[in-house]
Amino acid sequence: MSLSRIKSKHPFFFQVVLFLFPFVLLPILDKNIYHIDLLTSVGIYVLLAMGLNVAVGFTGLLNLGYAAFFALGAYTYALLNLHWGCPFWIGLPIAGAVSMVFGVVIGLPSIRVRGDYLAITTLGFGEIVRISFNNLDEWTGGPNGILGIDRPQLWLPVFKGGFHWKLWSFSVNPTPYFYLVLALVAVTAYLLFRMSDSKMGRALVAIREDELAASCMGIPTLKIKLIAFGLSSFIAGIAGAVFASKQTIVTPDSFDFVLSVLILAMVVLGGMGNIWGSALGALVLGTLPELLRGFAAYRMLLFGLLMILMMIFRPQGILGGQLIRRELASRQKEADHESA
Amino acid sequence: MLELFIQQILNGLTIGMVYALIALGYTMVYGVIQLINFAHGEVFMVGAYLALTVMWIFASLFPGAPFWLVLISLLLFSMLGSAVLGAAIEKIAYRPLRGSPKLTALITSIGVSFFLQNAVMLIYGLKEQSVPEIIPDVRWHLGDLSFSLIQLIIFATSLGLMFFLSWFIKHTRTGKAMRACAQDPEAAQLVGISVNQIIRTTFVLGSMLAAVGGALFGMYYGSINFHDGYLAGLKAFTAAVFGGIGSVPGAMIGGILLGVFEGLGAGYISSEWKDVFAFLLLGAVLIFKPSGILGEPLPDKV
Amino acid sequence: MNLLEVKSVSKNFGGVAALKNISVKVNDREIVGLIGPNGAGKTSFFNCVTGLVPIDRGEILFRGALRLNGLPPHRILEAGVARTFQNLRIFKHMTLLENVAIGFHARTKSGLWDALLRTRRLKVEEKKIFTGSRELLAFVGLEKHGNDTAAFLPYGHQKRLEIARALASGPKLLLLDEPVAGMNPQEKNEIIALVRKIREKGIAVLLIEHDMKVVMPLSDRVIVMDEGAKIGEGLPDEIQNNPRVIQAYLGEG
Numbered sequence: 001m002s003l004s005r006i007k008s009k010h011p012f013f014f015q016v017v018l019f020l021f022p023f024v025l026l027p028i029l030d031k032n033i034y035h036i037d038l039l040t041s042v043g044i045y046v047l048l049a050m051g052l053n054v055a056v057g058f059t060g061l062l063n064l065g066y067a068a069f070f071a072l073g074a075y076t077y078a079l080l081n082l083h084w085g086c087p088f089w090i091g092l093p094i095a096g097a098v099s100m101v102f103g104v105v106i107g108l109p110s111i112r113v114r115g116d117y118l119a120i121t122t123l124g125f126g127e128i129v130r131i132s133f134n135n136l137d138e139w140t141g142g143p144n145g146i147l148g149i150d151r152p153q154l155w156l157p158v159f160k161g162g163f164h165w166k167l168w169s170f171s172v173n174p175t176p177y178f179y180l181v182l183a184l185v186a187v188t189a190y191l192l193f194r195m196s197d198s199k200m201g202r203a204l205v206a207i208r209e210d211e212l213a214a215s216c217m218g219i220p221t222l223k224i225k226l227i228a229f230g231l232s233s234f235i236a237g238i239a240g241a242v243f244a245s246k247q248t249i250v251t252p253d254s255f256d257f258v259l260s261v262l263i264l265a266m267v268v269l270g271g272m273g274n275i276w277g278s279a280l281g282a283l284v285l286g287t288l289p290e291l292l293r294g295f296a297a298y299r300m301l302l303f304g305l306l307m308i309l310m311m312i313f314r315p316q317g318i319l320g321g322q323l324i325r326r327e328l329a330s331r332q333k334e335a336d337h338e339s340a
Numbered sequence: 341m342l343e344l345f346i347q348q349i350l351n352g353l354t355i356g357m358v359y360a361l362i363a364l365g366y367t368m369v370y371g372v373i374q375l376i377n378f379a380h381g382e383v384f385m386v387g388a389y390l391a392l393t394v395m396w397i398f399a400s401l402f403p404g405a406p407f408w409l410v411l412i413s414l415l416l417f418s419m420l421g422s423a424v425l426g427a428a429i430e431k432i433a434y435r436p437l438r439g440s441p442k443l444t445a446l447i448t449s450i451g452v453s454f455f456l457q458n459a460v461m462l463i464y465g466l467k468e469q470s471v472p473e474i475i476p477d478v479r480w481h482l483g484d485l486s487f488s489l490i491q492l493i494i495f496a497t498s499l500g501l502m503f504f505l506s507w508f509i510k511h512t513r514t515g516k517a518m519r520a521c522a523q524d525p526e527a528a529q530l531v532g533i534s535v536n537q538i539i540r541t542t543f544v545l546g547s548m549l550a551a552v553g554g555a556l557f558g559m560y561y562g563s564i565n566f567h568d569g570y571l572a573g574l575k576a577f578t579a580a581v582f583g584g585i586g587s588v589p590g591a592m593i594g595g596i597l598l599g600v601f602e603g604l605g606a607g608y609i610s611s612e613w614k615d616v617f618a619f620l621l622l623g624a625v626l627i628f629k630p631s632g633i634l635g636e637p638l639p640d641k642v
Numbered sequence: 643m644n645l646l647e648v649k650s651v652s653k654n655f656g657g658v659a660a661l662k663n664i665s666v667k668v669n670d671r672e673i674v675g676l677i678g679p680n681g682a683g684k685t686s687f688f689n690c691v692t693g694l695v696p697i698d699r700g701e702i703l704f705r706g707a708l709r710l711n712g713l714p715p716h717r718i719l720e721a722g723v724a725r726t727f728q729n730l731r732i733f734k735h736m737t738l739l740e741n742v743a744i745g746f747h748a749r750t751k752s753g754l755w756d757a758l759l760r761t762r763r764l765k766v767e768e769k770k771i772f773t774g775s776r777e778l779l780a781f782v783g784l785e786k787h788g789n790d791t792a793a794f795l796p797y798g799h800q801k802r803l804e805i806a807r808a809l810a811s812g813p814k815l816l817l818l819d820e821p822v823a824g825m826n827p828q829e830k831n832e833i834i835a836l837v838r839k840i841r842e843k844g845i846a847v848l849l850i851e852h853d854m855k856v857v858m859p860l861s862d863r864v865i866v867m868d869e870g871a872k873i874g875e876g877l878p879d880e881i882q883n884n885p886r887v888i889q890a891y892l893g894e895g
Contacts, residue, residue: 218745308432
């Protein structure tokens with residue numbers, strides 16, 4: 001298959017590979033552990049930003065408590081691992097599912113509510129989760145959190161000394177985590193592209209544009225909004241499990257309102273509704289604090305200023321707020337070609 | 341037993357007055373431009389710090405000054421400073437976004453909130469700042485109940501300001517213009533009201549009330565922290581919605597009631613969970629009764 | 643056959659009676675004009691029929707059997723009632739094709755899983771949706787603009803887009819709210835022809851309009867509202883000479 005054919009027949013696969021492949025080479029070319037570790041953290045931010053983008057960017061549901069869903073995923077894996085020795089690969093989807101369930105439960109009553117009220121309700125939820133994790137000492141370890149969480153483990157085939165399987169564990173070395181996060185980002189981006197270029201994706205945008213008209217045109221707005229909210233929470237849960245397995249410690253104060261706002265800023269900075277935009281926003285806001293180490297005290301100040309300036313001068317973000325420009329011309333050609 | 345109950349109510353009423361002062365700012369701004377002014381809690385916090393600064397100035401320059409002089413000075417200074425701050429925020433951050441979607445303005449207001457919090461932290465430091473005791477510790481006792489001078493001052497100042505505001509809105513030209521803008525800004529403009537000016541006035545008034553609340557808050561609790569605005573702001577917003585967003589008497593009632601409920605909750609349940617209680621109430625009100633006690637439902641125009 | 647039957651419907655908005663005991667019937671393949679002075683309650687009527695506003699009293703039946711009142715708007719659309727809006731509610735940042743594609747939402751079954759896994763069902767439906775959308779754009783005369791963003795379209799074209807989008811749902815009854823407002827005479831004639839084409843497809847039309855030069859030639863029957871009540875009903879000629887109607891308008895139309 002020629003390159004241009006792959007590009008037109010599988011545009012999303014092509015894009016994802018194009019933009020993410022360079023990162024595969026990174027640990028090979030740059031052996032700096034600090035860089036790899038930083039980019040792994042950025043990668044988790046990218047996941048979170050993409051996830052929040054589904055609710056905020058695509059559908060227009062302002063979630064100011066996203067950190068809570070991240071926390072729920074992290075604590076789910078941590079608790080499952082602590083009490084039942086649950087391995088990472090099983091804990092991962094369960095964490096996603098738990099976050100998703102909470103997302104749907106919180107969403108059910110809140111989503112009927114007006115946009116700015118939904119923002120405050122989710123903010124409240126975020127705080128309730130954080131405070132609860134902080135206060136329920138017997139179950140969540142309180143302010144000290146949960147320690148000693150297991151890292152992911154893999155059975156790897158070994159050929160030396162006769163073929164057998166060896167259990168290999170992730171370690172403090174960030175490189176395996178880097179590849180894990182990279183893979184998750186690739187899969188998530190790919191799936192989100194597929195979703196956006198479908199009836200579901202269009203429905204989300206229609207709801208964001210004009211919910212009333214959307215419902216009059218046959219879109220069951222409540223159900224679709226719940227799906228968006230649930231999907232968004234699921235992604236946060238997955239990211240949470242990965243985070244817990246990397247840090248091996250979870251504490252409530254990692255999941256505060258400032259984090260929720262930070263992820264929101266990433267989505268907005270990159271361009272609401274734009275999948276690569278979220279990744280870009282995460283990259284910028286994730287690395288900037290490290291680059292500006294000397295200005296650590298001014299971080300919130302600059303962050304606040306950034307948000308103000310962004311909304312006044314470029315509310316559509318760096319990459320602009322629109323979905324992928326579908327090449328309908330080529331699709332039309334395709335449709336004509338196939339019906340001929 | 342009964343006395344504990346009444347004491348909790350008294351204490352709750354005290355903090356409720358402060359919440360009411362802050363809530364008024366939220367409700368008035370939402371009434372005119374339908375914006376949840378996230379930064380309003382920070383104005384409250386700045387008011388507290390401005391008052392603290394005045395106390396420090398007096399302490400170093402005029403240590404013998406009588407307490408009522410210090411009190412009046414710090415109240416005036418807070419009000420002045422916050423009025424300027426409120427007008428500046430409105431002009432720089434919100435007015436350029438007047439036609440934009442509401443979520444844009446909400447995000448901006450979060451940005452302003454972060455900015456102010458951090459600015460104050462940089463100026464005054466990370467640690468909790470203790471507020472000097474300006475008001476003499478005079479208490480009146482009735483059995484086991486106690487009521488302090490500070491509480492009296494809070495009651496008097498808050499109620500006084502609330503009455504003044506009610507009178508202002510009802511009887512002055514500006515007040516009537518504010519009500520007109522809240523109901524129908526286009527029509528208000530057509531009859532010659534300068535909507536921009538009214539919006540600015542609304543911000544200024546709300547900020548002044550919040551700042552007084554901050555000053556009183558600082559004196560009552562004896563210490564302040566740059567993060568106080570966030571929490572107090574959210575609770576006051578809860579109160580404003582509870583009373584009916586856009587309704588001035590609603591904000592007053594909501595604030596006072598929230599203070600009482602919180603006081604009872606802290607006394608009888610636990611202080612760790614009282615914030616959760618406030619947030620749950622917030623969620624419940626927003627979901628089940630968004631128009632609040634005294635508010636009117638805002639219909640969607642088709 | 644009775645397509646739409648509105649029986650003694652009343653609606654109050656905080657003391658103001660928007661609809662007063664109004665009864666209306668629309669039959670299969672009819673074009674019914676709904677006229678009346680501003681504030682008569684015509685758009686409120688549409689809002690009640692399409693489920694945006696709950697009624698206080700009365701009943702709304704569709705095809706004799708289905709009760710519409712109490713259903714959410716998307717279910718009413720599924721039943722076969724589509725509408726356009728007086729204030730134009732197109733999806734500004736989507737292309738024309740995407741706008742019309744939204745209309746197909748209720749007619750297709752794919753969901754999130756189909757989208758994520760790119761199932762055969764999704765691919766088949768997407769093709770049908772886009773083919774259908776192109777056909778509808780051609781039907782309203784906008785085929786050349788499929789990939790244009792809706793916001794940049796001239797007003798008259800946007801109004802046609804809204805009609806195409808409504809038609810995408812395959813309705814049996816189409817409610818048009820002032821479809822020719824703000825158009826020039828030539829555009830209005832084009833819309834008249836379009837409405838007739840719609841009727842030829844077997845779709846009944848109920849239209850609110852102020853321009854008598856459009857309503858009278860088009861309508862089989864005209865219903866007149868004033869202050870929430872029906873004050874006249876009949877053939878266009880009869881209505882134009884009805885003294886009560888003339889009085890209600892006091893020189894309008």
